Each structure stands twice: as structure tokens, then as C-alpha cells.
Amino acid sequence: MNLTVLVDNNVYIDHYYLGEPALSFYLEDGDEKILFDTGYSDVFIKNADLLSIDLSQVTKLALSHGHNDHTGGLKLISSIFTKEKPQIIAHPLTFFPKKEEELVIGSAVTKEELKENYELVLTKDPVKLSPNITFLGEIPELVDFEPRKQVGETKLSDHFTPDYVLDDSALVYEGHDGLYIITGCSHSGISNICEYAKQVTGIQTIKSIIGGFHLFEEDQQLDKTIDYFEKNQITTLYPCHCVSFQAKAKLHYHIPIEEVGVGLQLEWH
Template sequence: MRIYVLIEDYSGYESPFLAQHGVSFLLEKDGKGLLFDTGQSADPILHNMRLLDIEPGSCIDYIFLSHCHYDHTGGLLGILRAIGRRVPVIAHPTIFRKHFITKPYLREVGVPFRRGDIEELAELYLTSGPLEIMEGVYSTGEIPNREEFEKTELEVYTIENGTVVRDELRDDMSLVAKTPKGIVVISGCSHAGIISIVKHAIRLTGDERVRAVIGGFHLIDASEERIRKTVKEFQRLGVKEVYTGHCTGLKAEAALLKAYGENFHKLHSGMVIDI
């Protein structure tokens, strides 16, 4: 299994690749390609794909959206047009809900286009439960059991029955892939809590060996106590390698680097991970 980092907040040192606030990975396994998230816009992703000699039309067979935020979904229409054929798009049933912030002003931060725009170009598979997308590669589905210390503190909102309510980001989903040496968990922003996600992946697959955890962990504004608990739980769960960036934050990255040494890897655009 090979994972390409198509877009990330960091482009790398002396790199020809473009960076952008957001995430997009391409997972290749057994001749099939699964695109995980689509960043804010398609152009930098397509630029980086050209540098990596990846052709969208022949290398992307499925698209998975981890949650509704614009920095993970904004490039979808451009990517679909570049693919040039209908492919399955897997996401949570509520991904198209109204999703907004109010500080410093009212602003929509969810999917930046209509459901119908996507349905003209792709086949939607909207499910809150686990789904095997390729052999041994699953969507985790919604994460039902969230650790108390990982409850989201984001001030984001939605509208239910005409009333503004706090949005708990129940649409946050991840991927888990089985390998001979344990599972690999791939997350976008981990709004459900990265420890909660890993524990759910273990229950889903029945494999307690965690080969690697890849993605953003959304600890950028987390307290030192939460960061400490996260690192401790990673170690207790036996996570072998950590690949992170995007929304994880410098303090959390530093703590993970200290704990994991050479088994800590900072994500950057153009990075290739062979499992």
C-alpha cells in the first residue's frame, strides 16, 4: 500500500510542491486508487499530481470525504472534472447540512457547493456506518463513542428544525486499512478525537496492532493536559508510527516527536508513504 500526500499545510523544505491549508491523500492498493479529501481547491492538488506523475483519470477510482469542512471538500468538483468519469464519492449523510461559525462574523465553513453539483459528476454513497471500499480498506463510519477528554470545543453551529444548535461534527469519519503488520488509520481532522477514532478502528477490524496513524489530529488549540493524554494513549495503544501535520499544531507535534523520535514524521505535500 502506498499513500501520496497530495496537499498539506506544509510543502516541505526546498520543495517544488504547493501547500495549502487542507488535506488530500491518495491511497493506492492492489491497482486501485482511493482519494481521501480534496483540500480547498483542485488546482494545487492537480499541480502536485503532475509532479508525482499521477493521472487523475486513471489513478482515482473512489473519493472519500472525511467531513464537511471546506478545506477538505472544496476541491471536489475540480477533481471530479479532471477525472472525467463518474466515480463513487463516500461521505456521511449529513455532510451537506448548514455548517457555520459566528465569530468574528457569520460565515459558512461547510461544503462550498450544492449536492446536485456533485451528483451531476459522481455517484454519492452517503452512509453513517462502516463501509468496505476496497478489500481491507474501510470507512470507519461515524464514531459513536468519544473519549470525554476529546469532546470538541469548536464553536461551530448548524440549524435543526429552525433552531441554531451547536454542531457536534458527527459526520467526522476516517479510513482504516488492514495490513500484515497491523492497521493503518487515516484521519482528516480527527474532530471525533484521534484516540476515539483509533479505538473504534480496533473494534471495527478486530486487530489491536496499530501500524501507523496518519493525518491531522486537531490539537492546535488543545490544552497541555489533552496533548499529554493523547500521547500517553497513543503509546498505551501501541501505535508504532505517527504521520501528522495540518491541524495538529506545533505543541502537539513537538510532544509526539519527543515521544516517538524517528517514528514521528511531519506530513508535507509530495510525501510518499509506503506501508
């Protein structure tokens, strides 16, 4: 399986790609070409062109959750997928309106608009995207130090109510030597995601994680997350997007982390 970072907050020195506070990955596994999130704007398209990645060949588009730094590019996909349309996979709550105070933070494209042109699979259950990659669906709370936290509000009926981002999901790749976790923002908790990936696959070894961990403060949750990583002997970490410098520094003190930036390419077996 090959993974390329199309969008991240960070860009490498002397590599002339575009960055934005958002996330998008491109994955290839066998015949499946998967776009995981679309960033905030057209940056994922521009960077794909610079990296010689033909997004028109994408067979599946999976969304980690409904926030606009992961779904913003959806309003541009009609310019990419003019012939073959990818299947779009997401949690059922992904496209409900979301706001933080008066700021709109949800998808600019509705599920009704997408259904007009795409096969839209909205599922809480895990779904195979390729022979080795699974979309995890709704992540349960499996550890005691990662309670769901409110991020703004969502409108599920007539009124806005607190949003605990139940639509937050992730991908897991089953490699020859264990699991590789691919996250968007980890609102559901990075350790919860890892534990659920183990449940879904039946594989207990986690080799690596890439994506947003949603860790910002030097607090008890960060300490217990580090402890979880160490107990599970996860030796390769690629934290990006929504991980603060302070959190990365403390992680690195215990488990050496890798720098992530647009253009990073990983090959997992």
C-alpha cells in the same frame, strides 16, 4: 498500499509543490485508486500533476468531513472526471451548510449537485473502499478524554444549531502487521478513531497514524492522547494539517514523529 500527500499545510524544502492549510491524500490499494479529501482549492490537482498522478483514474473519492479545507476541491472535480466517475463516500451530514460566525466553512457543492453526476454513498456505517481500506463512518465516543467539541454551526433544518462535527470520519488500512489510521481532522478524537478502527476490524494492533489530530494546546487531552499512544505501542506518527508546533513538540518528546509535507509517499504492507 501506497499513500501520497497531495495537500498539506507544509511543503518540503527543495521540493517545488504547493501548500495550503488543507488536506488531501491519494491512495492505491490493489485496483482501487482512492482520493481522500480534496483540499481547499485546485492545489490537489496541480500537485498531482507535478507528482505524475493521474486523478482521472480515481475509482473512489472519500471525504473525512464537510469543512471547506477538505471539500473545497469538489467544485473542480468535473474537470477531472470527464468520463469515468468515481463513487463518492461521505457521512450523511457532510454537505449540510456550516458556518463559524459569519464565515462559511462548509462545502461549496451540495449533495444534490453531486447526485446529478456521481454515485453518492452517504453512510454512518463503515464501508469497504478496497480489500484492505475501510471508511469508518460515524465515530462513537469510546474514550473519556475526547468529548466532541463545537466547531461553528450547521443548518440541519430551518435554523443553524451548534455543530459538533458528527460527520467527521477516517480511514483504516489493514496491514499484515496491524492497523494504519488515516485521518482528515480528527474532530471526533484521534483516540476515539483508533478505538473504533479496532472495533470495526477486530484487529488490536495499531502500527501508524497519518493525518490531522486536531491537537493545539498543551493540555490534559494532549497528555492523555500521548498516554493512549504509548499504551497502544503506536511507534510511528505522521501528524499534519491541524496539529500545532507545541503539540508536535510534546508528542515528539515521547514518541518520535515524522515530518509530513506535500509529496510524502508511504508504502504499507
